[in-house]
Amino acid sequence: MIAELFAGVSTRARVLLVLLAVVMLAAPLVLDRYLVSVLILVCLAAYTGQAWNILLGFAGLLSLGHALYLGLAAYISAGLYVHFGIGPWLGVFPAVAVCVAVAALLGWLAFRFRIEGVYFALLTIAFAEVARIGFDHIGFTGGAGGFFLPVRSEDQGQWWNLRSGPTFFYYLALLLAAGAFLLCAVLRRSRLGHRWLAVREDPEAAQALGIHINRARMSALLLSAGMTGIAGVFQAFYANNLFPSQIFDISRSIDLILAPIIGGVGTLFGPILGAFVLAPLGEVLISITGAIGLNAPGTKALVFGLFLMAIIAGVPTGLWPRLASLLRLRSVGR
Amino acid sequence: MTLLAVNRVTKRFRGLVAVDNVSLQVDAGAMFAVIGPNGAGKTTLFNLIAGVFPPDTGTISFEGERIDRAAPEHICQLGIARTFQIVRPFAELTVMENAAIGAMLRAPDMDSSYAQAGEILRRLDLWDKRDRKAHGLTLPDRKRLEVARALATRPKLLLLDEVMAGLRPTETDRMVEILRGINREESITILMIEHVMRAVMALATRVHVLHHGATIAEGTPTEVTRDARVIESYLGAEAFA
Amino acid sequence: MTLSLYLEVLLQGILTGLVYGLMALGLSVIFGVVRVVNFAHGEFAVLAMYAAFVLFTALHVDPILAAIPVAALFFVIGWLLQRFVVQPFIVRPQHDQFILLVGLAIVLVNALLMIFGPDSRHTNLSYSYDSWFIGPIIVDKVRAYAAAAAVVVSAALFAFFRFTLLGTAIRACADNLTGAAVVGLDVKKLYALTFGLGLACAGAAGAIMVALTDVTPMLAPSFTLLAFTIVIVGGLGSMAGALLGGLLIGVVEALASILVEPSMKSMVSFALLVGVLAFRPQGLVGKPA
Numbered sequence: 001m002i003a004e005l006f007a008g009v010s011t012r013a014r015v016l017l018v019l020l021a022v023v024m025l026a027a028p029l030v031l032d033r034y035l036v037s038v039l040i041l042v043c044l045a046a047y048t049g050q051a052w053n054i055l056l057g058f059a060g061l062l063s064l065g066h067a068l069y070l071g072l073a074a075y076i077s078a079g080l081y082v083h084f085g086i087g088p089w090l091g092v093f094p095a096v097a098v099c100v101a102v103a104a105l106l107g108w109l110a111f112r113f114r115i116e117g118v119y120f121a122l123l124t125i126a127f128a129e130v131a132r133i134g135f136d137h138i139g140f141t142g143g144a145g146g147f148f149l150p151v152r153s154e155d156q157g158q159w160w161n162l163r164s165g166p167t168f169f170y171y172l173a174l175l176l177a178a179g180a181f182l183l184c185a186v187l188r189r190s191r192l193g194h195r196w197l198a199v200r201e202d203p204e205a206a207q208a209l210g211i212h213i214n215r216a217r218m219s220a221l222l223l224s225a226g227m228t229g230i231a232g233v234f235q236a237f238y239a240n241n242l243f244p245s246q247i248f249d250i251s252r253s254i255d256l257i258l259a260p261i262i263g264g265v266g267t268l269f270g271p272i273l274g275a276f277v278l279a280p281l282g283e284v285l286i287s288i289t290g291a292i293g294l295n296a297p298g299t300k301a302l303v304f305g306l307f308l309m310a311i312i313a314g315v316p317t318g319l320w321p322r323l324a325s326l327l328r329l330r331s332v333g334r
Numbered sequence: 335m336t337l338l339a340v341n342r343v344t345k346r347f348r349g350l351v352a353v354d355n356v357s358l359q360v361d362a363g364a365m366f367a368v369i370g371p372n373g374a375g376k377t378t379l380f381n382l383i384a385g386v387f388p389p390d391t392g393t394i395s396f397e398g399e400r401i402d403r404a405a406p407e408h409i410c411q412l413g414i415a416r417t418f419q420i421v422r423p424f425a426e427l428t429v430m431e432n433a434a435i436g437a438m439l440r441a442p443d444m445d446s447s448y449a450q451a452g453e454i455l456r457r458l459d460l461w462d463k464r465d466r467k468a469h470g471l472t473l474p475d476r477k478r479l480e481v482a483r484a485l486a487t488r489p490k491l492l493l494l495d496e497v498m499a500g501l502r503p504t505e506t507d508r509m510v511e512i513l514r515g516i517n518r519e520e521s522i523t524i525l526m527i528e529h530v531m532r533a534v535m536a537l538a539t540r541v542h543v544l545h546h547g548a549t550i551a552e553g554t555p556t557e558v559t560r561d562a563r564v565i566e567s568y569l570g571a572e573a574f575a
Numbered sequence: 576m577t578l579s580l581y582l583e584v585l586l587q588g589i590l591t592g593l594v595y596g597l598m599a600l601g602l603s604v605i606f607g608v609v610r611v612v613n614f615a616h617g618e619f620a621v622l623a624m625y626a627a628f629v630l631f632t633a634l635h636v637d638p639i640l641a642a643i644p645v646a647a648l649f650f651v652i653g654w655l656l657q658r659f660v661v662q663p664f665i666v667r668p669q670h671d672q673f674i675l676l677v678g679l680a681i682v683l684v685n686a687l688l689m690i691f692g693p694d695s696r697h698t699n700l701s702y703s704y705d706s707w708f709i710g711p712i713i714v715d716k717v718r719a720y721a722a723a724a725a726v727v728v729s730a731a732l733f734a735f736f737r738f739t740l741l742g743t744a745i746r747a748c749a750d751n752l753t754g755a756a757v758v759g760l761d762v763k764k765l766y767a768l769t770f771g772l773g774l775a776c777a778g779a780a781g782a783i784m785v786a787l788t789d790v791t792p793m794l795a796p797s798f799t800l801l802a803f804t805i806v807i808v809g810g811l812g813s814m815a816g817a818l819l820g821g822l823l824i825g826v827v828e829a830l831a832s833i834l835v836e837p838s839m840k841s842m843v844s845f846a847l848l849v850g851v852l853a854f855r856p857q858g859l860v861g862k863p864a
Contacts, residue, residue, distance in 0.1 A: 062670050064677070109849065113856045117669050118612045122803050123852055126845045129800060133842045191438050191447075198435045201424035208384065208418070209487055210410035210439040250796050254677060261674060266426075298688040305681030312674050313660075316667070 013329040024174055028167045036166050040238070041279040043173035044231060049259035049271030050180035051227035056257075057266030058184075058193060059220035060200030061116065065124030067252035068131050069099040069225045073232030074242055078149055079141050081237075087161045088233050096229040102127070103225030104218070111214040116203075125250060132248035141242070149240040162237035169238050176234065177272070180227065184268050196220050228256070251301070258304060262311050264318025273320045278304070337362040337491055337523050338383070338414075343392030343402075345378055352378040354547035355392070360491070365517055366525045367534045367555075370544035371567070376527040377419055379544070380495055383525075384416045385409040396491070410439065415489035417480040419496045419527070423468035429455065430464040432479055436486030451486055458482040458512060473500050478509075485516065492516070494526040498533045510536045535559075579711040584829045586714060590722035592825020594783050596818040597725040598798065599805035600732065601776025607812035608749040608769040611661055612669075614676035617798025618683040619774055623649060623781025624790040625687060631698045631785070638698055639724045642782040646728070649778025650771040657770035662763060680799065687792040695789035703786075721783045728779045729818060732772065736814070745769055749812075777802075797841065804848045810858025819860060823847075 009017075028036050048066070055061050073095035080086040080094065106127055110120050136144040155163040162169075187193040195216040198206035203213045236242060246252065263274025282300050289299040315322060338360040345353040353375045360366045368376050382389050385406040394402040401409055410416075415436075424432050433451035434444070441447040455461045458478045463471065468479060477497050484492060494513075498506050510533050516522050528534045534541060534555060541558040543551040551561045558564055602616045613619075626645045630636040660679075664672045705716040736742035748755040748765050756762050784790075801824065809820025824844050831843040851858060 056670065062673060064673075109853045113853070115852060115856060118673065119807070119852065119856070121673060122800075122807065123849070125800060126804075126848050130842055130845050133839060136838065137836075189444060191444060194431070194435050194438055194444070194447075197427060197431070198424055201426060202422045204386075204406075205418065205422040205424065205483075206435070207406045208410060208416050209436050209483065210407050211435075212405075212407050251681075254681065265670075294689065298685045302682055302685035302689065305678045305685065308678035308681065309660075309675055312671055312678065313663070316671055 010329060012327070016327065016329070021178075028170050033166055036170050038279055038283050040166065040170050040173045041282075042275045043170070043177040044234065045255075045259045045275035045279055046177040046272045047173065047180045048228055048231045048256045049263070049275055050177070050184050051224050051231070052257050053260040053265060053267075053271050054184065054187070054196075054227070055220050055224040057260065057270075058187070058196040058200065059217055060196075061217060061221065062118075062121045063124040063221075063224070064121045064250065064253050064257070065126070065128035066224075066228050066256045067248050067250070068102065068124070068128040069228035070232040070235060070252065070256070071128075071131060071135070071242075071244070071247040072102060073099050073229035074236035074247055075135060075141050075147065077233040078147055078236040078242060081161070082147075082149060083140070088237050089160060089162075092230060092233045095233050096226045099225045099229035099232075100222050103221050107214075107218045107221045111217055125253070128248050128250065128253060132244045135244035135248065144244060147242045149237065151240050162234075169234075172234065176230065177275075181268065181272065188268060192216075192219060258308060260318075261308065262319060264320035267318065267320045269324070270318050270320040273323060274318070277319065281307075335362045336360070337364075337397060338525065339393075339395045340379070340383065341393045341395070343379075343382060343389040343394060345375075345382055345387070345389050351547050353382065353389070356544065356547070356549050357392075358542050358549070358552065360523060360525050362490075362523055363517070363521055364523055364525075365513075365537050365539045366523075367538035367541045368525070368527050368544060369529070369531075369534060369541060369558075373546075374544040375547035376544055377495060378547075380416065380493055380527060383409075384414065384493060410487055410489075413488075413490035414493060415484035415487045415491075416493035417477075417484050417495050417497055419499075421473075421476040421480045423471070423476055423479050423483075425469035426467060428465050428467055429460055429471070429479055432468050433460075433482050433486045436483040437488075439487045451482075454482050454486050457515070458485075459508070474502075474505050477501065481509075481512075485522075489522060491523045491525060494524060494528075496527055496529060498528055498530040501530075503532070506530055506533055507536075509533070513537060580833070581830075583712050583714075584833050585826060586712065587718060588826035588829030589822055590715075590718040590825075591787065591829065592822040593722040593725040593729075593818070594780055594787065594821075595801060595805055595825050596821020597729050597783070598777055598780035599802045599809070599817040599821050600729055600814060601773040601780070602802045603806045603809070603812060603814060603817040604732070604776065605770055605773035606806070607814070608745055609657065609661070609665070609766045611664070611672050611770075612676070613770075613773065614673055614799060615680040615683055616773075616777055616802045617800070618680045618795040619649065619652075619777040620781035620784065620798050620802075621687065621790065621792060621795040622683060623778040624785040624794075625691060625696075626778075627782035627785045628696050628698055628790055637700065638782050638786040639720050642724055642728065642779040645782040646775040646779040650775040653771035653774030654767045656774070657767040658763070661770065662766065665766070680795070684792050684795045687795070691792065693791060693793065695791040697789045698785055700786060717786050721786050724783050725780065728776070732776065733814065735772075741765075741768070801841075801844070804844050807858055808847060808851045810860035813858065813860045816858055816860035820858070823859075 027039055052063065052066055055063050076095040076098055077088050077091035080091040081088060106123060110123050115123060135141065141147045155161065157164060159168055195211050198209065198211055199213055199216045207213050259274030259278055260271040262277055263272065264270030285300045285303055336359045340356060340358045343353055343356050344351065356379060368379065370376055381387060383394055385401065385404050388403050393400055396412055396414060401412065424435065430448065430451055433455055434447045437450040438444060438447040441450055455464055458481060460475065460478055460482060463475060471479060481497055498509060501509060513524060514537065517524055538555050541553065541555050542549065543558055543564050545567045550567060551558050551564045598620050602613055605611060605613050623645050627638040627641040630641045631638055664675055700717060702716050707714045707716060736746055744760050745765050745768065748760060748762055752762065805820035805824050806817055808823060809816030827843055827847060828840040831840040835843065
């Protein structure tokens with residue numbers, strides 16, 4: 001199946017892809033802890049970007065509330081671990097199941113009445129906001145004061161509980177990013193993927209070709225939500241602290257969508273490229289603004305906002321199609 | 335054998351009667367044309383058959399099975415494919431992908447969908463443009479793509495909504511030839527709305543005339559063009575216009 | 576709890592709701608005519624709150640009076656924004672417009688954060704704690720003035736659309752764009768004007784709001800959501816719907832803050848939003864599509 005994916009991909013593209021894979025695999029052997037942590041952010045952004053891209057890039061639905069799934073899964077897996085000693089490898093299942101169930105509820109509400117476009121985006125924000133305010137009041141997971149996973153030295157090395165060093169988290173994030181990329185590549189060529197594209201382009205025309213609009217949309221929503229949930233579990237055990245005001249916040253939802261938008265919505269490589277551009281840019285901005293004494297998080301977000309506006313105004317298809325033609329690659333993106 | 339039976343169907347929009355007690359039977363293998371002046375209710379009739387909305391009264395059956403409450407995707411699955419009067423290609427996808435999305439309804443996998451799509455594009459003279467994005471096509475090519483995509487679903491009945499409009503006479507003749515081929519070789523029944531009388535006279539085995547939503551005549555092309563009411567309400571009006 | 580307390584809270588909700596309604600009116604007008612959803616609406620309202628706050632601390636201008644210069648300034652900002660930033664996006668997919676304005680919202684809120692910091696700021700008016708008694712009910716003076724100002728601005732906007740030639744031209748644009756262009760209306764100019772008016776509403780509402788609550792940059796996204804909720808509950812594109820929605824949300828939130836818990840009040844309005852989307856997507860006033 002993997003070999004089939006590379007049918008029609010130019011040799012040049014194959015070489016570059018293999019090169020990228022080798023570099024990413026070897027990275028922790030040569031880089032220091034800090035740079036590895038930046039690469040973890042890159043991989044995670046590429047992964048969540050891929051998940052969100054399924055919804056907008058493939059199925060044409062704009063979600064501005066994907067932080068909902070990140071937060072739900074993070075809280076559920078962390079809660080199971082802290083209160084019941086259930087490790088994340090097991091906890092990920094109920095966490096993802098809840099994300100999918102909530103997404104199903106949202107989809108059911110939205111798709112019955114053909115709520116799309118702006119209305120759909122607003123509904124996603126509203127769901128995330130309800131979760132944010134709700135978790136502020138759930139004492140079981142710490143409420144507004146935050147929920148903390150114990151970081152004990154005796155737990156270190158328990159990879160089965162995701163209590164391990166940065167290298168471990170790095171390879172896990174890399175695995176997620178690579179897996180999501182391959183999954184999307186398979187989906188792009190599958191029947192389901194073609195259904196999504198048809199519905200994205202013109203729902204009525206798709207329907208006239210025998211495609212069930214709501215089923216297509218729902219499948220994209222559930223998959224996207226479930227995938228984002230897995231990132232939430234990772235996030236919980238990587239960061240070890242959760243605050244409703246951060247993980248469910250609209251700014252988090254926007255962080256999740258920056259990479260695919262900047263890289264190229266609807267392309268397979270866009271989320272990856274976007275992640276490679278954004279995470280290091282963010283780190284550079286933070287260190288520069290920190291050095292000259294400005295409000296670092298504010299400046300970073302401000303520059304990202306300007307960047308977003310510039311990309312959508314100047315390069316609406318994203319950077320990847322440009323880079324692809326610059327590198328003379330044709331069929332990796334689409 | 336009757337493939338499609340429309341029985342005393344009426345549809346109103348906000349009090350306005352768009353389709354008024356219309357009945358028609360399309361036999362398997364026919365080339366059935368529905369004509370009438372603008373606003374006669376032809377496209378509404380098509381939308382009723384294709385399941386876009388249900389009729390207020392009356393029934394529609396396909397192969398003896400009631401379809402007047404079925405959803406559009408279900409109707410397509412049963413074997414009725416339609417084109418849109420205002421073409422609706424999947425603009426950001428290639429011509430090939432457009433046709434393959436139609437073909438995947440019945441193809442076992444995507445590879446055979448693409449193979450079937452390729453055959454249909456050849457038939458519609460679109461093969462050379464298969465890798466272009468649909469939004470870059472000229473209007474005649476988009477009309478062809480609209481037919482190709484519908485045909486790719488391997489329908490028993492093909493509903494064509496003014497596919498000749500905007501074509502030059504030579505292009506019309508080519509489309510007539512293509513449609514005739516589809517009808518004869520693939521034995522696909524065709525129900526078409528058409529304004530271009532040149533095409534209707536060349537193709538149709540039977541013609542149904544609508545005026546203000548109601549039937550005023552039905553018969554062979556020659557019978558219909560001799561009908562006094564048809565001449566008065568439609569052909570005459572067009573001639574004076 | 577006594578009946579008078581409920582009445583008091585109800586009245587408070589109505590008065591605050593009128594100010595909310597004015598803010599939402601701006602969003603509704605922009606969407607109704609330009610067909611662009613101003614995702615930075617709440618951010619602009621908070622920007623206006625800071626403008627009024629600065630005018631108050633530096634020059635001791637009453638925020639309710641400051642609504643006039645702030646609205647004028649925001650009209651100009653809105654005009655320029657439409658003319659130079661949003662206009663090229665008119666023909667672009669809705670997603671692109673949305674993302675552009677999300678970007679603008681991020682820029683605005685973080686610029687405010689960098690300038691004013693995250694702490695909330697407070698305007699201490701001489702009459703902040705004055706109130707009237709209507710029978711057993713206490714009415715805050717400042718809230719009454721704020722609501723009156725919001726009503727005056729809304730009425731002026733209604734009159735503009737109803738009775739002036741320019742207002743009629745804008746309505747023509749909203750009803751039938753091609754028709755409007757055919758009869759020779761300068762659609763670009765009318766769009767810029769409308770966006771200006773929409774932001775002027777946000778500006779006036781923001782300035783007035785500073786008299787009622789403390790201001791922090793964090794308020795911005797929740798105001799955007801509030802405006803959306805109001806407009807959708809009322810009916811997108813309907814001016815009367817925006818005001819009615821504002822009243823409704825104002826009352827619901829006020830009642831929720833005594834019945835449930837103040838910090839959970841916005842949950843109640845989101846529940847209302849979900850309910851409206853699920854059962855009456857066209858809004859309370861809107862016609863079915």
